[in-house]
Amino acid sequence: MELIKVHGSGNDFFILDQEKLGRKISETELKRLAIKVCDRKHGFHGGADGILCVLPETRDDVLGRMRVINADGSEASMCGNGLRTVARYLSEKNGKKSFKVATMYADLEVEQANELAPGVKTFSVEISPVSFSADDLKMHVGKEELHEDKLEMLSGELKFSAVAVPNPHLISFVDHETLVSEDLGRIASYLNDGKNALFPDGVNVSFVEILSENEIFVRTYERGVGYTNACGTAMSASSLIYVLEKTDGKGFEKTLSVKNPGGMVKTIVHRKEDGNYFMSLIGNGTFVAKCTVSLDEALLGDFSAATWEETGEQASYEKFVKKICE
Numbered sequence: 131m132e133l134i135k136v137h138g139s140g141n142d143f144f145i146l147d148q149e150k151l152g153r154k155i156s157e158t159e160l161k162r163l164a165i166k167v168c169d170r171k172h173g174f175h176g177g178a179d180g181i182l183c184v185l186p187e188t189r190d191d192v193l194g195r196m197r198v199i200n201a202d203g204s205e206a207s208m209c210g211n212g213l214r215t216v217a218r219y220l221s222e223k224n225g226k227k228s229f230k231v232a233t234m235y236a237d238l239e240v241e242q243a244n245e246l247a248p249g250v251k252t253f254s255v256e257i258s259p260v261s262f263s264a265d266d267l268k269m270h271v272g273k274e275e276l277h278e279d280k281l282e283m284l285s286g287e288l289k290f291s292a293v294a295v296p297n298p299h300l301i302s303f304v305d306h307e308t309l310v311s312e313d314l315g316r317i318a319s320y321l322n323d324g325k326n327a328l329f330p331d332g333v334n335v336s337f338v339e340i341l342s343e344n345e346i347f348v349r350t351y352e353r354g355v356g357y358t359n360a361c362g363t364a365m366s367a368s369s370l371i372y373v374l375e376k377t378d379g380k381g382f383e384k385t386l387s388v389k390n391p392g393g394m395v396k397t398i399v400h401r402k403e404d405g406n407y408f409m410s411l412i413g414n415g416t417f418v419a420k421c422t423v424s425l426d427e428a429l430l431g432d433f434s435a436a437t438w439e440e441t442g443e444q445a446s447y448e449k450f451v452k453k454i455c456e
């Protein structure tokens with residue numbers, strides 16, 4: 131079985147192309163494969179944040195379908211960083227630069243973009259649909275929507291906004307001291323414990339620090355994973371809340387720089403004629419290594435015969451990160 135180790139802003143995955151597997155992988159196998167391969171201690175080559183399963187699609191401008199399996203085996207409706215790597219994979223597989231990728235709730239526009247830095251292949255992807263409703267968020271906080279509201283059961287000071295893009299995000303704008311504190315882990319691990327009444331299905335939780343007028347820093351604890359270097363849908367959702375709550379709506383169509391522990395991406399928040407929002411998420415789609423693994427052995431957590439062939443791209447990405455941190 132071929133796997134490609136990829137990352138978007140340091141949020142790393144293995145891409146599995148169902149067509150290259152030669153047979154349909156079962157739901158049980160896919161869940162187990164994610165848990166075994168992604169394990170940071172005993173997984174394949176340091177593990178990953180999840181698996182991106184690419185499936186064939188037969189509609190004209192849709193070149194494939196992406197399914198997102200978190201490291202804990204749970205399936206998510208969307209993955210922004212992952213979509214950029216799948217967009218690159220399908221672009222190179224089909225020789226196209228602009229097309230759509232099918233996801234759980236929508237066919238999303240993707241296109242190749244100018245490189246963020248030399249050797250850093252870059253793609254722009256659509257993040258949508260967007261919803262603030264408690265139903266879509268599977269949120270039970272006694273309110274239909276959350277917009278910079280307090281949730282006393284979580285914190286006496288912090289204010290929270292909640293938005294589904296379409297996976298669920300809870301976002302709080304904080305100062306730097308809070309951004310780097312353990313508050314994020316405390317709140318997020320409680321909300322993803324599988325037992326709490328507020329988000330029984332879990333939620334991605336992000337703290338956001340405003341760095342300057344068009345620059346924010348987003349730190350995320352992801353549902354089904356834990357802390358990640360970056361979360362594309364969280365950075366897009368945070369950009370939307372930033373534009374709505376912190377710019378008096380003047381931030382639409384402006385390019386925002388979104389820094390994160392894994393690097394930086396750019397976002398643009400759009401408002402459609404019908405009043406609905408969508409975001410453009412622009413960032414790297416780095417291929418780190420081409421791999422071969424026996425599916426049966428991987429399901430047993432045995433990677434002794436697996437192969438790992440580095441592409442050499444990671445060096446360019448690390449040079450890019452070093453430059454933006456100067």
Ligand SMILES: N[C@H](CCC[C@H](N)C(=O)O)C(=O)O
Nearest residue numbers: 206209210211297361362363
């Ligand atoms: N953990 C997320 C899925 C992955 C999203 C993230 N990696 C991204 O780039 O958007 C969830 O369960 O909703």
